[in-house]
Amino acid sequence: MSKLLSYSVEDGIAVLIIDNPPVNALSQPVRHAIQDAFQAAQTDDAVVGLVIACAGRTFSAGADIREFNAPVKGPSLPVLIDEIEASKKPVVVALHGTTLGGGFELAIGCHYRIADEGTRVGLPEVHLGLIPGAGGTQRLPRLIGAEAAIEAITTGRHIPAPEALELGALDEVVGSDVIASAISAARRLSSSNKVKRTCSREVDPESIPDGIFQKSKVALAKRRRGFNAPPAAVDAIEWACSTPSRDGLKRERELSSQLKASVQSKAQRHLFFAERLALKIPDIPKETVIRPVESVGVIGAGTMGAGIAVCLLNADLTVVLVETKQDALDQGIAQIAKSLGRDVDRGRVAPEVRDARLARLSNALDLRGLQTVDLVIEAVFESLPLKKQIFSDLGSICRESTILATNTSTLDINEIAALTNSPQRVVGMHFFSPANIMKLLEVVRCDETEKDVIATTMSLGRRIGKVPVLSGTGYGFIGNRMLEDYVRESQMLLLEGADPAQVDSPLESWGMAMGPCAVMDLAGQDVSFLTRDQNRKFLPADPRYCVPGDVMYAEGRFGQKTRKGFYQYPDGRTRQDDPDAITLMRSAADRIGIEKRASISQQEILDRCLYALINRGAQLLDDGIALRASDIDVVWSAGYGFPAYRGGPMFYADTIGLDMILKAFENFGSQFGNEYDYWTPAPLLVSLAQAGKTFANWDADRIGGV
Ligand code: COA
DSSP states (O other): OOTTEEEEEETTEEEEEEOOTTTTOBOHHHHHHHHHHHHHHHHOTTOOEEEEEEOTTOSOOOBOGGGGGSOOOSSOHHHHHHHHHHOSSOEEEEEOSEEETHHHHHHHHSSEEEEETTOEEEOGGGGGTOOOOSSHHHHHHHHHOHHHHHHHHHHOOOEEHHHHHHHTSOSEEESSOHHHHHHHHHHHHHHHTOOOOGGGOOOOGGGSOTTHHHHHHHHHHHHTTTOSHHHHHHHHHHHHHHSOHHHHHHHHHHHHHHHHHSHHHHHHHHHHHHHHHTTOOTTSOTTOOOOOOOEEEEEOOSHHHHHHHHHHHHTTOEEEEEOSSHHHHHHHHHHHHHHHHHHHHTTSSOHHHHHHHHHTEEEESSGGGGTTOSEEEEOOOSOHHHHHHHHHHHHHHSOTTOEEEEOOSSSOHHHHHTTSSOGGGEEEEEEOSSTTTOOEEEEEEOTTOOHHHHHHHHHHHHHTTOEEEEEESSTTTTHHHHHHHHHHHHHHHHHTTOOHHHHHHHHHHHTOSSOHHHHHHHHOHHHHHHHHHHTGGGSOOOTTTTHHHHHHHHTTOOBGGGTBSSSBOTTSSSOBOOHHHHHHHHHHHHHTTOOOOSOOOHHHHHHHHHHHHHHHHHHHHHTTSBSOHHHHHHHHHHHSOOOGGGTOHHHHHHHHOHHHHHHHHHHHHHHHOOTTSTTOOOHHHHHHHHTTOOHHHHHHHHHOOO
16 A cells, blocks of 8 residues: 555455655645555455545545646546446545645535544635636535535535534534544444435425525625736536536536636645745754744734734734823723634633633833843834834843844834844844734844844744735835835826726726725825925935825825725725825926826726836845745735635736836837836846746756745
């Protein structure tokens, strides 16, 4: 037998244990090994039943995603599961850990499912731009009904075993030794001579709510705008509810193959691996010993500090919140309590868990409260003198091993680090607002940051549920530096006569969560202006630079918070066109001599904004601020509403072709002038385009890409 699977027969029950670390992915050799063992059990007259289980930390996480770019080599997973389901001898599956995708499809193809109580099951294929393609869309509704299957498959959520049992996806949940329970069940089933095949069940038509398929698609068009996989999953489930399983399985396979070949799925698969690759820093060995972090000090109890504290508490860390004034401290604590309470209201967290988390929060009105913490995150407002003072104090207050992190988004962390007694332990932790919701965490490496400090910070980021990406120091790090160019072009378009809605709408239809004008209104025109103003030395000395934003600031139109910005917000949230804003911008354009253009095409709006973004990304790679193009893709998809189904800006550039982007740069340069180098392509973009290469090639050539 293969090393990937152990096979034994215990008193008439064949036990197959898959062993393919780390997550028992069902790669071709594993499928082959299962098929061999399965056939051995079928032909052995002494075997009356089978148990399938997995070794290691989890049952299978599903198909091996790395195989998806090549033609399938048999036995395919759908065929293997069909064979198992057809077995006359009962097949019981013993589940533990995260049983996902093809792993769960295998389970629901077996005749009886037992899980230990910590198991979570799910079909998360939609997150890879796919639908379950090994019978999941046909078998799950037959077990749990159409409505629950739609919910499970279109969200891809991990369902805890007790809930899965209640839904009907599992037959039994046990507290210990799941394999022993599975062997007993197999024996029981073999003697009763009853094998229940999921595919021979039918979904009770009475149980299907009227119009559920259509309604789900309408809801998904909003909630998962632009994603092809979720509505395809609903289609497949509808087949399960209306046709014999043979036809439904065939339809599922057609849909699944189409999706697998699509750019959307390739993009989402790219991001899956990119997120994991971002954790690997080429010069920091995997074996680097990380510093223990159990208690964290958060300085600043404003929106950002409180949000960061919530993330830490949710990960069961101890937090000391520091402010200078009691009022501010009280407000921060109230915000934290409210946020933790919301999870209880939504049924996500038990009240006792919330109480235990709150009990781990303490506070202080003085930095001396941070004497014993393992890590400090400073989240006060952006003032270099203030931050310098804090870091200089922390150097003497905290233990020598304490990591000192700043959440600055614009300031030079090297300058801040220089003021502590040991700059080696200073690092940037750039959270995004609202910090307890936004996934991205930029970890900023300063000139002297020690390797174990980086490794610890990246690992902490993961522990608190963030997607960490390493950035070098430099204005705006990765994300905000690129945002600058993207916003610059959007505002240039406003000066040329496009309305805010005209700029935002093509970008939103293309997939951005929000257009750049709406983003500026949300972030606050005041915040953007003050950041711009304090950092002029990094920005082009162009008199046109972000003039529309400057005008909004001067007029007190700070965006949503004042109900007026590029748009107006009569109810404080919903945007509407605002003729006054348009008039103000037109007058400003007239003053600096920019004529209104007769028309601007949607394609031009898309290309100018997105290519400016991509070019800055290429420059950041050249400058060593970003390590990989795939890291940039993670930053933009996790932190800036870039559509996952486009794979991030650099992946998108590769799909367009770098030579096409270069040509667009030449055209824009001749059409709009290039006094400020806006249309000078980054050297990396030029060299890759000339060599007929992609950013993915660049990643792979240098440090091993996705
Ligand atoms: N195929 C191939 N590789 C996989 C995989 C899969 N289905 N699932 C995980 N891996 C790899 C990861 O890339 C990672 O590799 P690396 O160590 O080289 O970076 C390793 O397994 C561990 O995964 P990771 O995500 O870092 O571990 P985790 O404990 O945080 O999470 C899971 C485990 C199973 C929850 C998570 O990996 C996951 O969601 N996997 C995908 C499940 C899925 O979508 N299945 C459907 C496939 S169609």
